[in-house]
Amino acid sequence: MGNTDYSKYSKLSPFELKDELITLATSRTDRMMLNAGRGNPNFLATIPRRAFFQLGLFAATESEFSFSYMPEGLGGFPRSQGLQSRFEQFILGNRDKPGVVFLGKVISYIRDQLGLDPDAFLLEMVEGILGCNYPVPDRMLIISEKIIKEYVLREMGVQNMSKEGLDLFAVEGGTAAMAYIFNSLKENKIISNGDRIALGTPIFTPYIEIPKLNDYQLEEVMIQADANLDWQYPESELRKLEDPSIKAFFLVNPSNPPSVKINDESLAIIADIIKKRPDLIILTDDVYGTFADNFTSLFAMCPDNTILVYSFSKYFGATGWRLGVIALSKNNILDQKIAALSNKDKKELEERYSSLTTDPSSIKFIDRMVADSQNVALNHTAGLSTPQQVQMVLFALFNMMDSRQSYKKAVKSVIRERDAALYRQLGVDIPQDPNTVNYYTLVNLENTARTLYGDEFADWIMKNKNPTELLFRIADETGVVLLPGSGFEVQHPSARASLANLNEYQYAAIGMSLRNLAAEAYEEYKKVSKKKK
Structure with missing residues (x-):
């Protein structure tokens, strides 16, 4: 040594x-090796997992009804007619199983608290857990998106936005979100080689490493939190963002590794900067927000300027599930920047997405990310696998239904x-x-x-x-x-x-x-x- x-x-x-x-x-x-180097939790949420596996058993039985005369284990698509009634019988017959009890409560919550159609929800969950269809819509399943919107708005402290003002893209965890965002920002000419971006440091290392790759070649400006200020950003550091040459500000909140959320004073300063810099793009990775007390995301303060990344990995102990979402306001700055591109750039992008629609100029940035995630040509097979989306929904419902937290x-x-x-x-x-x-x-x-x-x-x-x-x-x-x-x-x-x-x-x-x-x-x-x- x-x-x-x-x-x-x-x-x-x-x-x-x-x-x-x-x-x-x-x-x-x-001796025992003690690896405190990687943040993979050794705790996990069991009830929504039990519910997932019990729902899978019910769904498999539903599938078998279609070809019940055949002995080869061949099943078909679940039937919507009478599905709710058969599910209620399943619940009644398995009341001793915690996962089944939770599923019964889920139907009540969906209907009575969220105001969603329980029949449409159940069919989406049963088809989803069987994985018998491509994800449709490819960005996110319809009822699933409504539920996750509710969860995201609650957990991120967003109080002044309706679910209708929000779009979600279900992705393979926060890492996929990062890759898709960087890629589509460049493909849509929102950032270009040599552009300046700001990073709120300390920060998860890939946010430092990705911009340096030949794919992007971005110049990094560090906005440094101060250990002597309990890892908050000094106002002098945040005011660097007033420089119009800085295209975007990327940060993790609560931070990694100091594990500290941005305080109210700093949130207010950033919101003030956005008033002066309405063109500034913010990417906030809020995977640890669910561990914070009274958390407020930057997305709550500056929704139209902010790309929100949220992962279910850490809070629910689900790193292997690869579950995350990208959230954007429907009135976001990215769509505005695309609309303001030169005619030459617009024409090039219309050609890129021309196989998707007769009006490619109307495609929103979040849907361009979906297409770009599959190199556009494979857009028809894009989307997070439906069983993953079902588990994501059950995680979110577990949290929302836990009134005592x-x-x-x-x-x-x-x-x-x-x-x-x-x-x-x-x-x-x-x-x-x-x-x-x-x-x-x-x-x-x-x-x-x-x-x-x-x-x-x-x-x-x-x-x-x-x-x-x-x-x-x-x-x-x-x-x-x-x-x-x-x-x-x-x-x-x-x-x-x-x-x-x-x-x-x-x-x-x-x-x-x-x-x-x-x-x-x-x-x-x-x-x-x-x-x-």
């Missing part, structure tokens, strides 16, 4: 560096107790901030050294220890995997720990391991100091 050149790892994405650290952390068999309180409690366990054993104060959501924590290596052993030791650490080397030492000597804050554009030496994917005692072990490593470094520091004297 002592002769290793860590500079060669400096250009690696933290998620690629993680693999190197895991290799080191698992090199010994006399018991699940939300439980997951918040779980990650906050893990945070407390880590810092207690580390021996430093638990960070206190009403805007934090605690999905991740940033362990400030310099401040930790300063708190534990004083200023001179902290100065020595910063001068003599490469932060990347410290992460490798932590992995090698303790079996703990953490990610470098620098990979997320954190300006001070720090380590990101996910608080979602291990158990409480393991976070306590991580805190103790870090403290023991600091103690070893302090002993080294004392020996060096003695020699100098």
